Amino acid sequence: MSLLDARGLTRHFGGLKAVDGVDFDLAAGEIHALIGPNGAGKTTFVSLLSGRLPVQSGRITLAGEDITGLPAHARVRKGIAYTFQITSVFPGLSVFDNVALAVQGGRGSARDLSRAVEAALYRVGLETLRRETAGTLSYGHQRLLEVAMGLALQPRVLILDEPTQGLAAGEIGAFKALVRGLVPEVAVLLIEHNMEVVMDLAQRITVLNFGRVLASGTPDEVRANPAVQEAYLGA
Ligand SMILES: Nc1ncnc2c1ncn2[C@@H]1O[C@H](COP(=O)(O)OP(=O)(O)OP(=O)(O)O)[C@@H](O)[C@H]1O
Numbered sequence: 629m630s631l632l633d634a635r636g637l638t639r640h641f642g643g644l645k646a647v648d649g650v651d652f653d654l655a656a657g658e659i660h661a662l663i664g665p666n667g668a669g670k671t672t673f674v675s676l677l678s679g680r681l682p683v684q685s686g687r688i689t690l691a692g693e694d695i696t697g698l699p700a701h702a703r704v705r706k707g708i709a710y711t712f713q714i715t716s717v718f719p720g721l722s723v724f725d726n727v728a729l730a731v732q733g734g735r736g737s738a739r740d741l742s743r744a745v746e747a748a749l750y751r752v753g754l755e756t757l758r759r760e761t762a763g764t765l766s767y768g769h770q771r772l773l774e775v776a777m778g779l780a781l782q783p784r785v786l787i788l789d790e791p792t793q794g795l796a797a798g799e800i801g802a803f804k805a806l807v808r809g810l811v812p813e814v815a816v817l818l819i820e821h822n823m824e825v826v827m828d829l830a831q832r833i834t835v836l837n838f839g840r841v842l843a844s845g846t847p848d849e850v851r852a853n854p855a856v857q858e859a860y861l862g863a
């Protein structure tokens with residue numbers, strides 16, 4: 629049974645078919661990777677899921693409930709959290725305060741704000757940097773802070789848009805362990821260009837190309853698909 633389901637999602641920009649009739653489903657407890665060449669429509673697609681962009685046609689359901697017309701903040705409260713491809717922390721605030729803001733915007737009752745913040749920071753391994761000003765963190769640490777902010781929302785679905793971009797090679801292993809530790813409580817939609825990370829983490833992979841689904845299946849199925857090889861993996 630799918631937790632998050634999209635049917636026929638479409639978003640054009642003028643004549644450009646950025647997302648063009650995409651079907652996608654995320655099962656509870658699953659890590660599902662969304663891959664494809666630059667400009668394939670991945671970020672646009674998840675912006676439709678999160679409500680950052682309105683859909684032009686198609687339907688989105690969360691646990692069977694139609695959320696297609698809900699604004700972004702209402703989707704967050706329903707349990708869809710989203711980290712941006714471009715880092716979006718508040719640079720002048722401390723690491724702790726960034727996460728505290730997320731806790732307050734999320735689903736939890738957050739009776740103990742400080743404990744909720746610490747839990748999210750521990751999860752991503754940033755607890756020793758809690759007092760640092762977010763803007764002074766390395767790019768990779770800012771991405772991890774975004775993940776902590778996403779988790780602080782207590783999501784059912786966490787959408788990660790290129791979370792390993794800017795992480796040092798030595799940080800990738802810890803990141804993979806972090807994502808593995810999120811399931812099955814949280815279902816993860818992972819946009820990722822690092823194929824090693826994708827093949828290691830994902831139970832299913834959907835490949836977008838020119839706004840359309842080129843292939844969808846297990847890592848082995850997708851890797852063996854000639855159309856995927858030609859459009860993406862072969863490159
Ligand atoms: N707000 C916008 N207005 C016009 N065109 C847009 C807008 N947002 C995205 N596009 C275009 O839509 C297409 C899909 O872009 P999108 O950012 O979704 O791709 P992507 O798969 O996330 O790429 P990348 O891997 O580089 O992040 C691109 O051609 C992009 O230039």
Ligand SMILES: [Mg+2]
Binds near residue numbers: 670671672713
């Ligand atoms: Mg993108």
